Amino acid sequence: MTEWFAADWLALREPFDHAARSAALARRLADRLPRRPRVVDLGAGSGSLFRFLAPIIGRGHDWILLDADGALLDDAFGRTSAWARRQGFAATASGDELLVSTPRGLWRMQVSQRMLEAGDVHRGADAIVCSALLDLVSAAWLGRMCDTLTVPFLACLTVDGRQAWRPHHPYDALVRSAFRRDMRRNKGFGPALGMAAPSVALRSLAERGFTTASAPSDWRIPRTALGMQRALIDGAADAARPAHSAAATTWQEMRLRQALRGRLAITIGHRDILALPPGG
Numbered sequence: 001m002t003e004w005f006a007a008d009w010l011a012l013r014e015p016f017d018h019a020a021r022s023a024a025l026a027r028r029l030a031d032r033l034p035r036r037p038r039v040v041d042l043g044a045g046s047g048s049l050f051r052f053l054a055p056i057i058g059r060g061h062d063w064i065l066l067d068a069d070g071a072l073l074d075d076a077f078g079r080t081s082a083w084a085r086r087q088g089f090a091a092t093a094s095g096d097e098l099l100v101s102t103p104r105g106l107w108r109m110q111v112s113q114r115m116l117e118a119g120d121v122h123r124g125a126d127a128i129v130c131s132a133l134l135d136l137v138s139a140a141w142l143g144r145m146c147d148t149l150t151v152p153f154l155a156c157l158t159v160d161g162r163q164a165w166r167p168h169h170p171y172d173a174l175v176r177s178a179f180r181r182d183m184r185r186n187k188g189f190g191p192a193l194g195m196a197a198p199s200v201a202l203r204s205l206a207e208r209g210f211t212t213a214s215a216p217s218d219w220r221i222p223r224t225a226l227g228m229q230r231a232l233i234d235g236a237a238d239a240a241r242p243a244h245s246a247a248a249t250t251w252q253e254m255r256l257r258q259a260l261r262g263r264l265a266i267t268i269g270h271r272d273i274l275a276l277p278p279g280g
């Protein structure tokens with residue numbers, strides 16, 4: 001069982017993801033990496049994290065995208081080629097790799113379609129990274145992943161449960177708690193950590209001797225971002241509907257009206273985590 005994510009949803013959220021991720025933690029990771037690092041991206045989807053982190057690493061590097069969804073991985077080449085050209089870089093796909101030529105070095109992207117296993121050992125990796133993944137996994141899965149980790153780890157955009165919808169609506173608390181419950185559904189890794197993921201990850205990594213740092217990486221969805229607001233409203237209402245059908249519909253209709261009139265602002269809390277191995 002895997003939770004599937006639509007390419008359109010990942011594309012819609014990408015600019016908000018990029019604005020939210022902590023560039024400071026990403027730079028600290030980049031500073032710790034060897035001359036031509038090999039980066040493994042868990043649950044990479046269509047490569048959004050590459051497009052954020054590759055320019056921060058800057059120098060030539062190899063990037064492996066792992067994901068269960070082959071269609072998203074296919075999309076990664078097309079999206080990254082188009083993005084590279086917009087930056088003024090040449091991008092060439094050959095076989096199962098995409099080469100991006102930049103003045104600072106050659107960025108090589110490879111993809112591998114596979115299910116992520118908790119005990120996977122990523123031989124030859126200089127860093128393990130992920131984005132919008134840790135809230136999907138279970139405590140047991142995360143613990144086993146930490147047991148096998150020997151290199152720096154950057155986990156971006158893990159939901160932490162904070163939400164602010166402005167203006168306030170009387171059903172906000174009900175919708176928020178239904179959403180938090182929904183986040184704990186099994187997404188294929190066992191009972192999902194949901195909003196507990198940042199604190200559990202920080203504790204699990206520290207217990208294994210990693211030096212950890214974290215920073216908020218909240219989505220700030222302005223009044224003008226109607227498409228993203230609509231997606232968040234619909235997602236929250238859908239999560240609340242099974243238990244609170246009438247309230248969910250009332251809340252959804254009111255929030256959509258506010259969004260259409262440019263009167264709604266939304267903040268969704270996330271955290272980025274950087275963990276450096278003991279003695280590294």
Ligand SMILES: C[S@@+](CC[C@H](N)C(=O)[O-])C[C@H]1O[C@@H](n2cnc3c(N)ncnc32)[C@H](O)[C@@H]1O
Pocket residue numbers: 002003004005010017042043044045046047048049066067068069072114115116130131132133136187188189
């Ligand atoms: C929320 S998306 C994040 C995608 C990407 N990292 C990003 O930031 O845009 C979660 C990703 O995890 C992948 N995924 C979920 N369960 C998986 C599993 N068991 N094995 C491999 N990939 C999985 C999904 O296909 C999806 O691409």
